[in-house]
Amino acid sequence: MNVQVNPAEMKIDFGGPYVMSIGGKLVGSNETFEVYNPATGGVVANAPAGTREQMEEAIAAAKAAQPAWAALSFKERGAYIEAYADALEANKEDIITLLTTEQGKPRHSMATVEVDAAIYWVREVAKRELKNEVIEDTEDHVVEVAHTPLGVVGAITPWNFPILLGLWKIAPCLLTGNTMVMKPSPYTPLGTLRFGEIAQQIFPEGVLNIVSGGNEQGQWMTEHPDISKISFTGSTATGKKVMASSASNLKRITLELGGNDPAILLPETDYEPLIPVLFDAAYGNAGQWCIATKRLYVHSSQQKQFVDAFVAYASTKTVGDGMDPNTDIGPIQNTMQYNKLRSLFADTKDKGYNIRLGGEIDESLDGNFVPITVVDNPPEDSRVVQEEPFGPILPIIAYDDVDDVIEKANDTEFGLAASVWGPDRDEAIEVGKQIEAGTVWVNEIHIHGIDIPFGGHKQSGMGVENGREGLEEFTNTKTYMFKK
Known part of the structure; x- marks a missing residue:
């Protein structure tokens, strides 16, 4: 035919x-x-x-x-x-x-x-x-x-x-x-x-x-x-x-x-070239996607330097109307989700967490605009770590032990996707195999294909x-x- x-x-x-x-x-x-x-x-x-x-x-x-x-x-x-x-x-x-x-x-x-x-x-x-x-x-x-x-x-x-x-x-x-x-x-x-x-x-x-x-x-x-x-x-x-x-x-x-997808940077990862990739993974579509990176774990030996570099890069990005060619990140799609983010941002501020970028929503604007926000090393039991924000806010969390970070990555009701990044490919793959998620990317992220099954665990x-x-x-x- x-x-x-x-x-x-x-x-x-x-x-x-x-x-x-x-x-x-x-x-x-x-x-x-x-x-x-x-x-x-x-x-x-x-x-x-x-x-x-x-x-x-x-x-x-x-x-x-x-x-x-x-x-x-x-x-x-x-x-x-x-x-x-x-x-x-x-x-x-x-x-x-x-x-x-x-x-x-x-x-x-x-x-x-x-x-x-x-x-x-x-x-x-x-x-x-x-x-x-x-x-x-x-x-x-x-x-x-x-x-x-x-x-x-x-x-x-x-x-x-x-x-x-x-x-x-x-x-x-x-x-x-x-x-x-x-x-x-x-x-x-x-x-x-x-x-x-x-x-x-x-x-x-x-x-x-x-x-x-x-x-x-x-x-x-x-x-x-x-x-x-x-x-x-x-x-x-x-x-x-x-x-x-x-x-x-x-x-x-x-x-x-839904998902609360972790990304894990293993020790001695060359993170500088990864920052644009990890930024897009977290903030693309204003963070409104189920497979967005929502928790980013960085080894304590690199976490401070990483956050400084990540914030510097994120500071160059523009939130605005999607019809403007200079816009990198658009608005939150609806007022229901916007109000959920208002609550999450208020909690993050009220708890005194270290907000390195953003954090203040300008409610006088006509659109549902939420600033690109980075939270530096909040506690594991905080809302910003435990919940799926579905917005442009990312906690960057320090860890010391690989086994411990695997446990933290899996300590969630969700199991949609995750990513692991490291200089030793075999080691990164072994860590990835221990993550409880339907899709695990190693040294890459958000790769899909017609012939690649996609689904969630838990x-x-x-x-x-x-x-x-x-x-x-x-x-x-x-x-x-x-x-x-």
């Missing part, structure tokens, strides 16, 4: 009203809600608030479309998905601008990287396939293992990477023969509504449905008997509610949740995304046995 796309015909009107995608149709709602620009506090647009009836229509449309979609081969479904990547590419610049406007991240850096990565992901996932595996073939017996679609998948996406994480779910879900109903975060629904609108020009009706609205929609999805799986990215607290609600019909679930999640394992998450394992 060859799905032809003329890029000139794939451009959509980004200035028009925002609409949902239900059963191949673009529909509005009598009820709307306001979406804000976090850099200005101004209203960007009104998004449709889907009703319970519209959610039911979307799920019914996905259910009706699924058998015919599943009947296609991987290559046939992949052709549709590749065409979708072409259509997204044709609208890329508008998507990037919209992402910055509703999410806040700098357009010239993080927003462009996110959209480029998302389109690349869609295009590459389209080339994958799950093939049947023959595990026994004797003179009188054959055993074959297949992976069959689950049916209708409900996807609930977050506000920190709404484009990338939305398309991370769509591409493998559709490739494996499922259909989808997606609910974007009410803080950042606009880009998702637009890429849903683009999808209606490519996919058969009902294959991909986008319904925007409030948090109550998540419960409608998790409780619905016609949804076979929930793929959720968000906080651990909400993930627990998703898991409990999904038990009504034993839905399959993939939960990508209360950082359940299941994985990406890789063969990520594709299999959207399927049932089915065993065929044949007597010859």
Whole structure:
């Protein structure tokens, strides 16, 4: 199958009203809600608030479309998905601008990287396939293992990477023969509504449905008997509610949740060239990502010098409006998270911790701006060390003993990711093997790939995304046995 796309015909009107995608149709709602620009506090647009009836229509449309979609081969479904990547590419610049406007991240850096990565992901996932595996073939017996679609998948996406994480779910879900109903975060629904609108020009009706609205929609999805799986990215607290609600019909679930990711610099590490990398790892997207470095442990023999150098570098960075090309770090996306950070900053100041940079939030500004903040060697039981801040604040903590720092790194309910840095690669790998996390980077960080599984341990999640394992998450394992 060859799905032809003329890029000139794939451009959509980004200035028009925002609409949902239900059963191949673009529909509005009598009820709307306001979406804000976090850099200005101004209203960007009104998004449709889907009703319970519209959610039911979307799920019914996905259910009706699924058998015919599943009947296609991987290559046939992949052709549709590749065409979708072409259509997204044709609208890329508008998507990037919209992402910055509703999410806040700098357009010239993080927003462009996110959209480029998302389109690349869609295009590459389209080339994958799950093939049947023959595990026994004797003179009188054959055993074959297949992976069959689950049916209708409900996807609930977050506000920190709404484009990338939305398309991370769509591409493998559709490739494996499922259909989808997606609910974007009410803080950042606009880009998702637009890429849903683009999808209606490519996919058969009902294959991909986008319904925007409030948090109550998540419960409608998790409780619905016609949804076979929930793929959720968000906080651990909400993930627990998703898991409990999904038990009504034993839905399959993939939960990508929070983290309190440590980075460990081993003794005698040449840290100077690493400072820009570690800065980006902690403060990229204003610290609003689950895999951000949130605790940085440096051996006491180097900690003071490291903090001095790190603060000097961080002081050169600018917090501002993401549409300004001089901005390095954008605003906090929403007032809920902004207020959580206000509380954390107040606690850090009230406890008298050594704040080497930042620390004071200027609440007179129109946007949700939070300064780049470095806390020098706070106690291990402090909030800034124990909590996931999801903002631009980093504790840099001294340690003396490697075994002790491994214990401290693991002393958390989270287990999403970690990094270890050191001059002796073998030693760093051995330390990394002792870290309780789903992903551990050694002398690098934030490397992802289409074929690299990603998921959390402990209360950082359940299941994985990406890789063969990520594709299999959207399927049932089915065993065929044949007597010859």
